[in-house]
Amino acid sequence: MLGIMASSISGSKAVTSSYESIATTTLGSASSTITFSSIPSTYKHLQLRMIARSSRTQNSGYAVVRFNSDSGSNYSQHSLYGDGASAAAGGSASTAYSTLIYLPGSLRGASIFGAAVIDVLDYQNTSKNKTLRVLDGYDSNGAGYIELGSGGWYNTAAVSTITITEFNGQNFEAYSSFALYGIK
Numbered sequence: 097m098l099g100i101m102a103s104s105i106s107g108s109k110a111v112t113s114s115y116e117s118i119a120t121t122t123l124g125s126a127s128s129t130i131t132f133s134s135i136p137s138t139y140k141h142l143q144l145r146m147i148a149r150s151s152r153t154q155n156s157g158y159a160v161v162r163f164n165s166d167s168g169s170n171y172s173q174h175s176l177y178g179d180g181a182s183a184a185a186g187g188s189a190s191t192a193y194s195t196l197i198y199l200p201g202s203l204r205g206a207s208i209f210g211a212a213v214i215d216v217l218d219y220q221n222t223s224k225n226k227t228l229r230v231l232d233g234y235d236s237n238g239a240g241y242i243e244l245g246s247g248g249w250y251n252t253a254a255v256s257t258i259t260i261t262e263f264n265g266q267n268f269e270a271y272s273s274f275a276l277y278g279i280k
Contacts, residue, residue: 113280115143120275126151126267130260132276135219137254139278142216146197148272149209149234150262154201156241158263160193161214163226163255167192175230175245180238194247196263197232200240209272210234215279219255226255 116139119132135142150157162171171194174187199210212232219226226249233242249255258276262268 115277115279118142118276118278120273122273123268123270125270128262128265128267130268130274132258132274133256135256135258135276136278137220139220139280140218141279142219142255142258143277143279144212144214144216144258144260145275145277146212146214146260146273147209148199148212148274149204149269150199150201150264150266151269152201152262152264152266153203155203155236155239157199157201157266159197159199159212159260159268160263161195161197161228161247162193162259162261163249163251164253164257165259166249166251170250171247172250173245173247175243177241177243177245179241193261193263194226194228194249195230195245197230198234198241198243199262199268200234200236202269204234204236204240208234208236208240210240216255216258222252222254224252225250 169190172189197212200208215229217227228247230245234240
């Protein structure tokens with residue numbers, strides 16, 4: 097389990113020294129794309145954390161993740177999600193993105209932001225395709241979404257660039273924050 101080690105038979109504790117900050121950006125104004133480039137090859141896994149909202153004029157917007165400027169249909173995504181009233185599952189293969197992250201849209205209150213944690217496993221391993229684990233969601237006074245998902249990038253290249261884009265061609269609003277961590 098990432099970041100956890102047994103400290104005794106009766107419990108465990110987080111190993112915070114396993115995570116190292118690589119880069120962080122907080123938007124001063126709206127932007128449709130965030131890119132982390134020149135990612136060091138010195139870690140076992142990567143973790144992307146984001147707190148964001150979309151300018152899409154709907155209740156929800158979405159973010160997508162791509163690697164190494166690959167916008168071809170070389171990804172898949174799977175998810176379990178719910179909105180407090182119902183739950184569903186979905187997925188797709190041969191997509192142009194590796195995960196679909198729920199964000200509040202501009203019809204939600206201005207102070208409502210969504211959060212996501214995305215693990216990119218074995219990002220430097222050139223013997224296998226890349227796998228992602230995703231936990232994301234937001235609450236808007238009882239309305240919103242939560243999602244547990246996974247994704248795949250069907251390429252054995254080492255990940256050197258991660259691009260996060262607002263899926264509908266909209267923007268991430270000001271004060272959205274994105275952080276990339278390396279996991280030893």
